[in-house]
Amino acid sequence: MRKLVETHTRRTLERQGNAGFRAFDNFRKQGCVEAKLKNGQDGSGQYDCYYSATFVPQPGQQPLTVNGKGRFRRTDKGMAFEDLGAQPR
Template sequence: MRIAAIALACLALVGCSGEPSESDMRKAVEATTRRTLEAQGRLGFRQFDSFRKQGCVETKGRPGLHDCYYAATFAPQPGDKPLTVNGKGRFQTTDKGVVFEDLGAQPR
């Protein structure tokens, strides 16, 4: 009984951590990628072929902000060879959704 109460308390804390979900991260990074590619004249990007959250840590000294790592695979132009990037971003959950700041990505 006591272990179950501790487990439930831990789950409640995880739910309130403010850490973005993989789905929220994907939506925010896709929107930024779409805007960036369109600004470069590269139309046609709609969504990632795959997206995986690799982990997050709360930003030191800035409660509510999380630095997160992710891997995203997509074709920058329709018909191009898919590209996978390992990215890092800063995420904050607000009343208007998740805000994303790109901290860099490395193609692989």
């Protein structure tokens, strides 16, 4: 789970021109529930998970911790991650 979220975060920040991120300083899974999809679609095999992640601070700045939510599902190639949002804490 941590590796999927780190990879997604790194790619997102690189697209925004901030290539300084490599990994989280701390990552904690807070829990998962089976996904509830729109239009009554079956969500089996998909889980919405909540996590807390702390970024390694940039020089002279405080560490930033975010609470996030993501959807994880199994694919032929392993697990896939969809970002459902994060809020600074």
